[in-house]
Amino acid sequence: MNETLDAVFRREAGRCTATLIRVLGDIDLAEDAVAEAFAIAAEQWPQHGVPPNPGGWIVTTARNRAIDRLRREASRTDRYLAAHRLHADDMEPDHRRELDDLDAFVDVVADDQLRLMFLCCHPALAADAQVALTLRLLGGLDAPTIARAFLVPEATVAQRIVRAKRKLRDNHAAYRIPRAAELPDRLHAVLAAIYLIYTEGHTATSGETLTRVDLSSEAIRVGRVLAELMPDEPEAIGLLALMLLTEARRPARTDSEGAMIRLADQDRNRWDRSLIGEGHELVRACLRRNHPGAFQIQAAIAAVHADAPMADATDWTQIITLYDQLYALRPNPVVALNRAIAVAELHGPAAGLAALAALDTTTLADYQPYHAAHADLLARAGDRDGAVAAYDRAIELSSNPAERHFLRQQRVATADRRPSSP
Amino acid sequence: MPQYLLSVWHDDDYDLDFSSPEAQRQVAQVGEFNGELERAGAWVFGAGLHPASSATVVRSTGGDVSMTDGPYAETKEQMGGFWMIEAPDLDAALAWAGKAAAACEGPVEVRPAEG
Numbered sequence: 001m002n003e004t005l006d007a008v009f010r011r012e013a014g015r016c017t018a019t020l021i022r023v024l025g026d027i028d029l030a031e032d033a034v035a036e037a038f039a040i041a042a043e044q045w046p047q048h049g050v051p052p053n054p055g056g057w058i059v060t061t062a063r064n065r066a067i068d069r070l071r072r073e074a075s076r077t078d079r080y081l082a083a084h085r086l087h088a089d090d091m092e093p094d095h096r097r098e099l100d101d102l103d104a105f106v107d108v109v110a111d112d113q114l115r116l117m118f119l120c121c122h123p124a125l126a127a128d129a130q131v132a133l134t135l136r137l138l139g140g141l142d143a144p145t146i147a148r149a150f151l152v153p154e155a156t157v158a159q160r161i162v163r164a165k166r167k168l169r170d171n172h173a174a175y176r177i178p179r180a181a182e183l184p185d186r187l188h189a190v191l192a193a194i195y196l197i198y199t200e201g202h203t204a205t206s207g208e209t210l211t212r213v214d215l216s217s218e219a220i221r222v223g224r225v226l227a228e229l230m231p232d233e234p235e236a237i238g239l240l241a242l243m244l245l246t247e248a249r250r251p252a253r254t255d256s257e258g259a260m261i262r263l264a265d266q267d268r269n270r271w272d273r274s275l276i277g278e279g280h281e282l283v284r285a286c287l288r289r290n291h292p293g294a295f296q297i298q299a300a301i302a303a304v305h306a307d308a309p310m311a312d313a314t315d316w317t318q319i320i321t322l323y324d325q326l327y328a329l330r331p332n333p334v335v336a337l338n339r340a341i342a343v344a345e346l347h348g349p350a351a352g353l354a355a356l357a358a359l360d361t362t363t364l365a366d367y368q369p370y371h372a373a374h375a376d377l378l379a380r381a382g383d384r385d386g387a388v389a390a391y392d393r394a395i396e397l398s399s400n401p402a403e404r405h406f407l408r409q410q411r412v413a414t415a416d417r418r419p420s421s422p
Numbered sequence: 423m424p425q426y427l428l429s430v431w432h433d434d435d436y437d438l439d440f441s442s443p444e445a446q447r448q449v450a451q452v453g454e455f456n457g458e459l460e461r462a463g464a465w466v467f468g469a470g471l472h473p474a475s476s477a478t479v480v481r482s483t484g485g486d487v488s489m490t491d492g493p494y495a496e497t498k499e500q501m502g503g504f505w506m507i508e509a510p511d512l513d514a515a516l517a518w519a520g521k522a523a524a525a526c527e528g529p530v531e532v533r534p535a536e537g
Binding site for chain 1: 424426510511512513515516532534536
């Protein structure tokens with residue numbers, strides 16, 4: 001029973017909150033109401049059984065409770081009226097009807113989740129606030145859980161969430177899906193926040209283990225909802241594909257001690273084939289649309305890796321082509337760095353080093369992966385001292401213990417190697 | 423309808439020579455923007471300000487009023503002008519701010535008014 005309630009909560013809390021923000025016009029009121037409804041469910045469901053439509057039940061119960069409370073507490077009526085600042089003015093007229101029956105609630109919920117995503121990831125909020133608010137309101141995670149996931153003090157996360165909600169309220173942020181003209185920018189902010197949650201879970205910037213499953217799976221869950229709700233946005237599909245294809249490698253990314261294993265050294269039998277299958281299907285769907293974007297191209301690159309039964313069989317020519325496309329869309333030094341790494345795989349370390357030398361190193365000076373890649377290529381080219389120095393810099397810049405451990409091992413292995421004959 | 427303060431910020435040594443073609447262009451741009459605000463019914467009030475060095479800060483403590491020369495905050499950036507606008511929501515206010523920033527060729531801060 002408790003398990004069922006937990007499962008319902010994980011699945012429904014975000015959807016219910018999304019709908020109740022629209023119905024009640026206020027984020028805090030909606031959160032309180034949803035929490036109250038789940039408390040009632042915890043009492044009633046064990047006795048009377050789980051209702052056929054648990055999500056609808058929660059929304060109806062939460063709404064009724066919230067309205068009861070507003071009626072009881074006259075002082076809050078003002079707040080309720082004022083709260084309609086978060087107005088949803090993009091709704092179809094027939095969605096404005098009183099939502100009396102459960103089916104009607106559930107019909108509307110889908111759009112509400114999109115509204116909530118765009119609200120949480122409003123560009124007027126800082127990225128860390130967007131991420132915290134998304135996890136809180138859409139993921140139903142509490143501040144302590146989010147704080148643990150990001151290894152920041154609980155008070156910091158709580159304050160981020162409170163401030164973000166207050167800013168949205170004080171600024172009369174609209175609760176709506178952005179119009180066509182604003183959609184590309186606004187959607188980009190949503191995709192970026194989801195990907196930030198995913199990457200934080202994938203390579204935790206700090207913390208003892210390399211991966212934190214909770215954040216990654218939460219990002220994938222939200223990414224799935226977004227892809228479902230915006231099936232005509234290929235970048236939403238591309239982001240989901242990228243996350244699934246990256247996630248597929250998770251079982252092979254660390255050894256039994258939790259130490260990091262490079263892509264080239266991973267046991268590909270341990271990759272999750274069903275995630276790869278799903279990711280490939282999504283990448284193919286994107287290709288058919290022929291409306292490429294940065295996430296789709298990155299997903300395509302991940303798909304090329306997934307296609308190779310062993311590292312040696314990787315189609316690096318294809319990967320370089322994809323990086324060229326990505327660079328045309330996003331001309332930034334990190335993309336150029338990844339392209340240089342692919343060049344080294346195809347044409348050898350000397351060609352890779354030449355490609356690295358062509359990069360704008362001022363912006364990469366504090367970027368750990370640049371120094372790790374540089375060290376690897378120098379070691380492979382036989383420049384032991386240069387490699388050791390580059391590993392030292394990479395180790396200095398790494399904030400992840402598992403990653404740092406890996407870099408130290410590489411450094412030791414390089415330093416122990418006999419200098420190559422001149 | 424919600425009201426927002428749009429403020430324009432400059433470096434504190436910013437001093438536009440109004441006879442220059444550059445200033446003339448900006449004045450024309452801002453004039454056009456003001457007209458757009460008025461036609462849309464979004465205009466409440468607005469003004470360009472003299473340089474921050476022309477400011478005086480007045481304090482009242484226990485009935486005594488004292489004055490200091492110069493702006494309240496001795497920061498590198500100072501407010502160069504502002505608008506009070508009416509907009510249905512934040513996104514609309516941000517859209518106006520984008521136009522304001524283009525017109526006066528400087529960053530614009532958006533801040534909601536209480537009430």
